[in-house]
Amino acid sequence: MRGRTLTQLTAGFLLTSVVAATPATAQKAAAKTDFHQWAPTPPLGWNSWDCYGPTVTEAEVKANADYMARYLKSSGWEYVVVDIRWYVGNDTAHGYNEKNPDWNIDSYGRFVPAPNRFPSAAGGKGFKPLADYLHARGLKFGIHIMRGVPVVAVQRQLPILGSKATAADIYSKEGQAGWLHDMYTVVAGRPGAQEYYNSLFQLYASWGVDFVKVDDLSSPYHKPEVEMIRRAIDLSGRRIVLSTSPGETPITEAKHVQQHANMWRTVGDFWDSWEQLKEHFEVCNRWAPYIRPGAYPDADMLPLGRIGIRAERGDDRMSRFTRDEQYTLMSLWSIFRSPLMFGGDLPSNDAFTLSLLTNKDVLAMHRTSTNNRQLFRKDNLIAWTADDPNTGDKFLALFNAQDQELAPASEAAWASAVITRQTPGQSQPVDVDISGASKLYLNVRDGGDDIAWDHANWLNPVLRNGSNSVLLTSLPWKTASAGWGKAAANKSVSGADLLVAGKKYDQGIGTHSNSMIEYDLPTGFTRFQATAGLDNAGAAQNTGGTLQFLVFTKNPFRPMPADSARVSVALAQLGLMGPCTVRDLWTGKTTTAATGEFAPYVRRHGAKLYRISKTKK
Template structure:
């Protein structure tokens, strides 16, 4: 009942309650969070100075990058924000207590720089920290939120990256709320980027304090191991993203020289699928044609900018190879076949696992080569070491007939596909150990269910609804056959779109009801993920799971 666990102990704190409308401890639909200060329709795109230049910045660099964005037609693709990171400010505030730009490196002032950037149809971002000093020891904004927010507004700033250094141990939500309130009070639409490195679970409070995005990790570095580490930390955070409020696994390193073209292509593919902000971190004034070929891929960018009801998520983990997918608003799905290993490997999934089962054929478009093909359902490719193959998959052909009218036990219905973290998913019994049918009666905290589904994180069952079913309901929890560290989250998807999810359930918790409306959806996905602390003992029961058609 154990397997390799990639996440570190520092992520155990993520096993916490989910905000939103809760019934019997469970969210019955994706929650509506408080409004961010700026109502973005898609993840922000642009450039940030830190990854390539650190503190070696000045107004000439910022002007040059703005000019390069336009010259390379990156603005036409959506790259609009030119963001200055740490070290733009003088070492002291002025006599009125206001932040000042560095007197020689930004001698013309930030407002003049904003005017220059705005004249090119772009937007200017700036940096501060929710602490007594920035990460480089310069004046920051803790307890200066009102005056600093107004200063940024007076300078016509469009984006604030708000860091976490020197925070005095004060609660993150309080510190970030103070700046969010101050930004909102200025009346200027400033995108609020919460950069507290995933500490104290910003995905739980980010929207409530005005954020449009929140960092889920520490800083990225320009190497493959860093990309893998940050990617692993995204698994399980997909329920907390929504249109206009995004998980942020940090900025892009594409073109900075520390990785291969293959690795940069995988990095860009995955960050796009994750609905991550796409903030370039290279020197755009001398960018290579190879780098431009990656960052100007309009079809991959379209995946990032489209909201189809869920951010990208990992649906299969085979060890060195993985499958990640994201639903698109037109009913198709994007998929990344990913190879984190050191030699080429074939990666295979199916349309059913993407939430598109039930059709007789499918169209495939390779978003990096432009090649198109068709399949009866299998999606497979040889993927280079440290590489990714990215497809967009659409339905074609004819569909299966819908289930008959009435109430159906999910454990007795036809499954389009299933997968499980330990042995097979079981019908009407618990997960057991390994062999099919070796489970026991489904039992959660003493309550026994005669029917349902027994799984083990990470687990998924895909069921055909044919757009003819109105509701799914189950009693969910960790099975009594494990009495130690089991912790899981139940999620329900329709055609790949998140419909509802649970709080993290542990071995000691009783069963709770998870019920979602399924009207209009062709497929149902019942997924169990771990509580972000590894999948050991994660035996998960969908007790009395029924579909009403």
């Protein structure tokens, strides 16, 4: 995320100094203003992560900002957020460069933009010129940072602005992120600790930052640093919206994070996976009681449009969500009032994607609705509702999350225990009797972690009959699905080497939960043998992946549900009596006049979104 300058008109007042306010004056100003007022409605914006990972450039940021100013600003979209590692000049797509990063850091241990990627930052200007560019277009500017103090600042014992301490005096290796090693924990209470965070946000305020996403803060929840960051923002003299990330924030800390941040993550990184989207129904239901003006549970970004250009997940593609699934995503995020941060490359948008982002009725509901909640869940038929506080109308979202069900693990020919990074060797041997079988199904299921880095490998997979053997990777599969990315022969799902517990394998299948790979078996083989392992890419991510591997020799799929199902709602459940008018918010059509019950058909994986009004006499 990026920053701005203090000479900005911010929410009705002009900050005329080009340096941060003094602690005394800033404290006085902060005491008069509740930071929740800085985001009275859920923020709408663009974030570079889903399409550019840690490699976005200034030209790409400007191109997305220009598109937003032209096509989205009038619909309320305003934040342009530069995601992770903008301070590394030679970062890489599909995996961070931790071997020889080209750091850009100032004399006080604060990362600054890499000028080869952000030319306007040269000469010590930081992100101020880029922020000015956005502000001139009526937009707001955001940056991503990692919690903590840079390891390189500790190693160099760089001084802390406003303190006699150095970076080496305030750090601890305890709690360092397992998935990226740029930062150490800042130990609250040590001389210089609060001053370090103060200096960061003084710098960001001088650049003109409006939004900061702080990573590695939510799961596990680093309460002392949350509090230091809140204090530093309030002392900066600038209204900077605070977003915490990633993973599910512990719900036991819901009240605390609500009192310190404008938005906080409810899930790990979310991508264009139906399985992940389906999990959000439970997550959103859990977090709905904590929605309040200026403090929003964050269901994560919208992986729509063109994503994966240089991202961490998958390759350059249009979102893998079907149109039905995209309506489900936008309907659920909107009635849940999650912040909306678009992840695709905006200039590459097609007309359908743009229509999802500019529907005035849906955005109005997202902006002003109250009492947002799940009305019911009947298996995988789900209803959400909310109130229009101005008219007394009700909003109703109906979802059909039915899937083709899989046989339980008890019916598998073989099933592993749940494999985690704590499992010895992060793997388990596979040995299955396949005598007489004509089919082989390799299934990986999510073991229940919250990080979604469930990279799974079937290593050295072999079909045997006595001394005869054939590598399964030498045979074509009939079908293959993966919860994220694409299954790959002799590579991990991310395209890297097959690595389990630090050991490289030349032969195997890389996939991801939830996945199914189907083979037609050649005749005569009696055993299937392999090693089922958690790939290093998953094992390094916080708590790592959690996987269960299963082998079926008979079709594990239950019959496919119907394409559509009726979702019936008694209007009395909404507090509505008598005849009502029902308007479809996505199509704009008044679909019916209803009395007593409303029961439309909803497509599988699809959604309907309505405004229901009492019919005027």
